[in-house]
Amino acid sequence: MTSPGLQSMFHALLLSLVAGTPLLMAAFCCTPLKKAVARLLPWAAVPALLTATTAPIDVVVEVPWFFMGGRMGLDETGRIFLCLSAFIWFLASFSARSLLKNDQGQTHFFVFFLTAMAGNFGLILARGMLGYYLFFAVMSFAAYGLVIHKGTDEAAKAGRLYLTLVMIGEVALFTALLTLMHSTGSLALEDMAGVSYHPLTLALLFIGFGVKIGALPVHGWMAPAYQAAPIPAAAVLAGAMINAGILGWLRFLPLGQTSSPQGGMLFVAAGALAAVYGVVIGLKKKQAGAVLACSSISQMGLITVIFGLGLLDHEAGLQAAPVLILYVVHHSLAKSSLFFGYDLVERQGRTLSRLQMAALLLPALSLAGLPFTSGAIAKTAFKGLAGTLGGPWHGLSAFFLPITAMGTSLLMFHFMYVLRHSRSVGHSGRTESRIIFAISFIAAAITLWLWPAARISASHSLAGMKFLQALWPVAGGCLLFLVWRRISSRTTVFSDEQKKQGGFDTILRTVTRFLQEKEKQNLKQDGLVTSLRKLVPPLRRSEKIMGRWKVVGLSYLALCLCLLFLLL
């Protein structure tokens, strides 16, 4: 009889360890044990990896006392996300450890790093609304420490922007959760199924999680933040934390169980716009991190489109969900691999060797859907989805996807170009960096091919026509890039993007400064008291007059007469 209890206890322990380990380690950073923590950093992600691979699915552990009713558990989606995130965090930890070996603010960084990690793992395991929100917030705010770590002006500015948008996202999310809770009356994520969403709730959810993935109106933080953060941090931002946004959508708007045509349209429109916009602004960036960020915006736009399609109706939802996950896995691995490559460049202190260049090109073009890459598989799946929806959505696959693929390849070539021309100083830990890059490269290259769920799409992507269809946008992108380079070598494109970046930020500061000026003026005035002071001399005079005998006599007489009259 005790065995189920024991089992569930063990289960709960395991699940708690996933987020608990990094959190505990973060706590230990504040103690003299910080050296040990620094050494053990990569192992923080190991429980998560273990859990993701071994823990049973769909067992929900209730922790009623925890934060208004905690629930945690692992489902299929969660397992994939956890696996993916843990892997990327694991790699990034190694990278960070070696990168920051001699850094002054090492401990600082690790605290935030570990906390963000805990948040990221925790939210994947969360099975309650508030739990998700809690870990999401923890992750978001901890990531601020990563963004700002370098301490440069750019980092500060990026951090401010990031924080502002995170805050907006948090508030939007908070509001959305309130409305959800109000309409469902339950905190469990399972109960989201079949809810009819208020459009406002949808919009709030879009914004709330959209901040994390750089959805269009709230994307501004991504480029500066990716650029400003140390590269391992950027890698997890782009590879792991970004997925929290997608997972959020999946959790709160479970595909296949809910539908909202209007919402779907909103998501599709915003995603499509972002997919193009990301490329356009990406081409203006001259820093590798920023370019990758814009690529993320663009790629996430595509994922948003997939999600939007899934929201259109239940059928579509059921089909879209696997595609979405496929795409997410593909993007994360590819993007992190790119970042680790970028890291390698930075650390080598010189340009890449050909081999390295080629290796880096693979994940880059994988994003554009180059045949034989995971990108091709993902894109095929996407097209398949669009195809099944039929009608107007068919045009999407025929027209829109190639265009974005072309754009992405253009952007990726631009990335390679920027990477080649970037000046780097060189850091320690080249060997580690190489190994990490290699691992990530391999992961990006083969995961989808080995993944059972992607098998159909994988085989489809190898079909002849598909092959060609996937190839021409890449080629087109390459051509376009060459043409564009020609033109832009004469006219400097990198003009005044700095100013625009801080636009929102500037407004905020101006308003604050204006308010503070007013406050200073307020403080100077002390009107009431001075005006009351003026009353004193007349009062004194009148009291003196009151004391004169004749006034006394008059009042005496008046009093006599009055009382006489009144009493008679």
Next chain:
Amino acid sequence: MRRTRNRHKRLDGFQRLFLLLVICLTALLGAILCTIHGPTPGLADAVAQFQEQSGVESPVTAVLLNFRGYDTLLEVMVLLLAVIGAWSLTEAPFPDQITEISPVQMGAVRLLAPVMCLVAAYLVWQGSHLAGGAFQGGAILGAAGVLLLVSELPWLRSTPVFSLRIGLVLGPLVFVGTALFCLFFTGDLLGYPEGTAGWLILLIETACALSIGLTLASLFAGGRPEDEVVLEHKPVDQSFNGERS
């Protein structure tokens, strides 16, 4: 001088207003006074009824010292208070040198003072059946004292302060003492035991007359005797004496 006087006669606006109000008030009160008629019984009958038991024949004295003796007790206190107040305020003005007194004045004083004392005694005695009594007698005594003071006769001044104080306090003290004595015997303050009323009243009247005379004279002197306040600590400077300047 004439002009100023004229100016004084003219009333300014305030005074006119004031005059008007005063006239109004007087008229009003007068009118009310006129309306109060009808039987105003007063207490004449009551007094007459108990005259027998009061121990004196004069109704006024009966009221003063028997029926409303308590009032009189307090009134004596008021007089004493006036002296204490006067003494607390200032020292009696003391001329620097004794001026010569004309022999006529001296002679008159020598003649008048004993006579006045005699008259006072008579008035006190007479108080029991006719108009008169302690106050009248005291007033005469006081006048005698004033006469002596004006004549700069030294005896009043050279009287030891303590005996002067005894003289001042004697009347009130006897009055209070008698009252308490009566309280002890009859249970009423100033409730004279049967048959003793006349004598006790006379005792009170005599003592009071003495004190009242002394009081009036002291008030006339305008302040305390020089050595009234005995310094326990000698002042460093003369601000005590300089107070009057």
Next chain:
Amino acid sequence: MIFLHADTPAWMLFPIVLPLIAGLLCFLFSRRTFVIALAAVLANFLVVCLLIYQLLVFGSMRCHMGGWQPPLGISLRTDGPALLMLLMTAVTGLAITLYARGYFSYRIFDPPRAGRHQRQQRFFWPLWMLLLAGLNGLFLSNDIFNIYVTLELIGISAASLAALSGKPASQLASFRYLLISLLGSLTYLLGIVFLYRSCGVLDLDLLQNLSNNGPGVRAALALMSVGLLLKTALFPLHFWLPPAHANALAPVSAILSALVVKGSFYLLFRFWFEIFPSTITTPALNFMGTLGAAAILWGAIQAMRQHRLKLMVAYSTVSQLGYLFIAFPLARVDGSAQLWSIVIFMALAHSCAKSAMFMVAGTVFLHLGHDRIKDLSGVRATLPITVFAYGIAGVSLMGLPPSGAFIAKWMLLSSSLASSQWWWALVVMSGSLLAMIYVFRVMSRFFVIPEGVSFIRPAPFSPLLEWPALALALISLFLGLVAPWPLHILSQGSTALAQSFPGGLP
């Protein structure tokens, strides 16, 4: 031979006779005056306690002077209000006596002015004892002319006391005070004439029973009221009070503010609501209320702008007296019982608080040599008990709970709101607020830490200078908590009152 038993009415003579004799003795002997006075005050206190016991057990009593029944004789009587006033006088008087001892002995050791201070002490005691006798006589008296005599007794001794400090300003003020008090007495006497003409009796009980409300009685009431108002210093006639109270010696100020003005007010109130209730009219009540309201505001505003502590406290008296009059217009609704409790409570609380405050002012004056409000800094460190007493007395003046004044204000407010005369309530509230301002204007100065002085050791002060003030302040503060007792006393012995508390008090 008569022995005094617990139920003998003659006990009520002692509060008058004892101080009287003490006053005579104090005048007669120049040494040990304090001992005499203290003995008298203590005995007075004990007798008053006994009288209260008597009242509670045997009810209201009459004591006929010389055994002559009214209308011929004078009678004294004890009832709830009178005994409470007596108690107030006894308690405050005891504290003031002790304080005065400390005050004079401190001053006498001040060599340059020792002579003056010795004189002040020499005459303070007899004057104070006679004043006490007069006050007790006033509260107990049941004869309208006898009241006149006691008023004079009080007036003369008070004026003499006010002039005692010897400063020109105080003498001037005292002169004015004397004249005003004389004018008041004469007006009162004129009223008596009218009354005697109309009714032919002087005893209050008889007058009450006659319930004559002819024009003569009305005029008499008006005249007597004006006379008493002059002595009470109600608003337009208040001008003499601040200088007289502020320039007197501190114990004297305490006596004048705490006790003397209460005497005439007590009479006024008694005449209006007990003796001649059939003559009073609503407009007249409202008129009195209006004057009271004006006094509250005017006094408080003037107090706010004063530069000297004692003047501030004196103006505060002007303001506080207004509260007593605001109760008048509420008589229409509540009857006199509620009214009595309001004014008696207010008077009790005020007299304790105000005498405490004047004592504080005196102590501060002795300590610093001045009482300019803006230079009072640092006193907190040197005279902590005094400052504490000031604060508590201030609380009571402001009518904050649980002070007795709060209970009074509460009753005022509830009466005025229950009778929908909310404007009186507004005045009361604003009066409290203004009181807050003037009380704390000084308080904050006490708290200022003077430049460059980090810590000052308390001055070696006589405890008699500090503790009586604190004791009185505490009494005024906790009066509210023991409110049932005074109310119980108040409800005894007066028929009008007994009717208004049909079930008795819990």
Next chain:
Amino acid sequence: MITTLLYSLTGLILFAMGLFTLIVHSHPLRKILAVNVMSTGVFLILVATAYTPLGQGEIDPVPHAMVLTGIVVSVSITALALILACRVQETSNLDLLEKSKQSKARKESGA
């Protein structure tokens, strides 16, 4: 009856005169005198009250006693007030009392 009234009204008028002087004139001595006049007025009315035509021509002694008491009181206060006025005049110039031209002029004329 008429006599009583006559006396009474006279007393009232005396009272009024005294009152007027007390308020209008500022010299302390005048004030003291004015108060004395006032009290005389009151006593006059009181004495007039003692005459009771209905009481078989008897004179009510109580008002007499009252007047007597009143007189004594008035004497005491007058004395005290005079001494006080002297003190005030000694210690401070009369200006303190009231700063009206009248009083100055009066002082001059008095001197």
Next chain:
Amino acid sequence: MTWGQWLLVSILLSSFLPGIIIFALPEEKHHLRTILNLCGSTLKIALILIMDTWIYLGHSFEIRMVIIPGVELLLNGDPLSALFATLSSVLWLLTTVYAVGYLEESPNRSHFFGYFSLCVTVTIGIALAGNLVTFLLFYEMLTLTTYPLVIHRGTEKSLRAGRNYLIYAFSGGAVFLFAVVWLQAVVGPTDFSGAGFSPSFVDTHSTVLVLIFILLIIGVGVKAALVPLHGWLPQAMVAPAPVSALLHAVAVVKAGAFGIIRIVLDVYGAQNLLLLGVLPLLAGVATITILYGSVRALQQDGLKRRLAFSTISQVSYIALGMSLVDQPLALIGGLVHLVHQGLMKITLFFCAGNLAETLGIHRISEMSGVARRMPLTMAAFSIGAFGMIGIPPTVGFVSKWYLGLGGLAAGNWWVVLVLAVSSLLNACYFLPILTKAWFGKQQGPWPEELYVGRFETRLMLLVPPLVTAFIVMAAGVVANAQISPLAWVRFIVREYGL
């Protein structure tokens, strides 16, 4: 007297007696004073916990003392008073420890601690007050006992602040008194019964009752710093940090908020208020205050001033919750915020005090990089600030969550909007402080480095904020547990039958 009444009395005496003794103690005996203080506060917590237990078990405590008909002193231990009393006593202990550290070597300490103890006695009195009269009594005494603390520094500036504080507080008190008397004249005794007066009065006296309600809210709103009655609070910042902590978290502002709760729940009762239709008014005032306070906070450079305006804004959450009194969820949010706001704000003020006392930092512009010098303090500060913004898992989130749910349940979308906007504004004025402190670079030497030692500051200054910060975090994390503020508030709401 029963043991329960003795318990109530001894709860009051456990701080009153130490206070009185401290007044009498000579200035130099600081050890004895500290021991007295700590013993008193520990004892008080113990007693209050005993009371809490019994209340939870359904026991009720009451002392009644009739002064005059209509004026009764009534001490009453019900769940709501237990909530406030527990909060105050726990925070008092911490504040005492903090104050001992803060005022080391400064003059007039016996005075300070004397009033300090009295102040807490009075606060507990407010908590235990069983009717409006008793509440008024302690409410006015609170002003008196805090005033010496506000002007404790004795400077001109503090005097001015004290004067304004008094004027505001006593005006409020006067209005309150007026309203209480009036209310009693209309509906009779005003015991905190849990249901309010009989609804029949609503039919007969509706206008008057509305007016009285407004007056009552004005009366307590002064202390609760509702706009436009908030003017005193930012000025009172001149007081020493423990006093600010006391004003903002333990006593004064809380007393005002608690008064609002009492008036709404116990004096009027939800049902009557709905009938009278005055709740939107309260909601409007609360909303304006929340937003206004936040905007003004944004304007401040002085750290404590910013915190003060933040208090103004935060305390109105309680009023907001009360304005939705018919919604149990909103009620929970409002009530629990009473505790939560106290915890968060006291943490912030402790930290601000530490900065001022250790490094002489008074302005936000001076805070650049201060977290490297004082990491623990700033960590505590950050937790407090996150709580204010409402970031999970701090307690601030819990309050906002329930408030928002209550608002939605009442069909009031704007409540959520207000919460959202206020959260954003809170973030706007707190996050820059945090980023500056943690990630900014130290610019030049600290204004006035007063303490250099083994820890970042004196231990007695360091421990209290850490403890409160821990509670801020922990009370949020275990919000759903058996013992947490939230649980107790749910118990209260159950008791009120909602």
